[in-house]
Amino acid sequence: MNKAIIFDMDGVLIDSERFWKQAENEVFTSLGVKVTNEYSKLTESMTTSEVTKFWYDKYPWKNIELRTVEEMVISRVIELIKTENCQIKGVKPFIEKLKTKKYKIGLATNSPDKIIPVVLEKLNVFHLFDSISSAEFEIKGKPDPAIYFKAAKKLGIKPENCIVIEDSYSGMLAAKNARMKVVAFTNGNRECDFEIADYKIENFNDKEIEFI
Known part of the structure; x- marks a missing residue:
């Protein structure tokens, strides 16, 4: 049984999948990353740390630690979950x-x-x-x-x-x-x-x- x-x-x-996409696009674009649908499709099944590392490897940014960027994504998703239906x-x-x-x-x-x-x-x-x-x-x-x-x-x-x-x-x-x-x-x-x-x-x- x-x-x-x-x-x-x-x-x-x-x-919430749309929230992750929105946060991913907003945060990484602000860091100079060129977020494309093709690459975003690859990140759908990843953890947030894996997603952050993925984009950093493609378009490395300066002066902000990966963990800090990951937290930015998480915070944005939490905000959207709290405010959206x-x-x-x-x-x-x-x-x-x-x-x-x-x-x-x-x-x-x-x-x-x-x-x-x-x-x-x-x-x-x-x-x-x-x-x-x-x-x-x-x-x-x-x-x-x-x-x-x-x-x-x-x-x-x-x-x-x-x-x-x-x-x-x-x-x-x-x-x-x-x-x-x-x-x-x-x-x-x-x-x-x-x-x-x-x-x-x-x-x-x-x-x-x-x-x-």
Whole structure:
């Protein structure tokens, strides 16, 4: 029996991908970086430290440390999350119903640790999570499976008894490599390859919980 459900954050709990793109464009452009759609596509699955290093290697700037620039991006994203409407419809009641079925609930995200409480408080779901994990504290972020192994360990559940809800290929691959079942949250996305998922859901409505 599956005993834990682990959620990705960006694109699953909140519609925040656009915030990362906006912050990336604003911060790095201000440093003289020529942010292109082609290169931005490559940074989508990276951690913020990896993104910062990526752009620095392409267009090295002077007098500002990489960590400081990374913090500028994070601060801008936090500002946008706090001020913009970005909740994914139906996700809170979906998690609440999972809790009534006695599942442990985890969070595993490539986003920095300091963003997690901002998101969970905005959605008023902090109390519903049994563990939270950020790839900031792993050597590698998704698609490396380390973050999902860490999440399972924190929950006290074997990886094979965990279901992961993801919206990106790199996230699904990370979960698969951790020997977990994968539910793809498609949310109308026609560009992502969801074929490696065990199950797909378009939204968080009542009928979608029954398959679990």
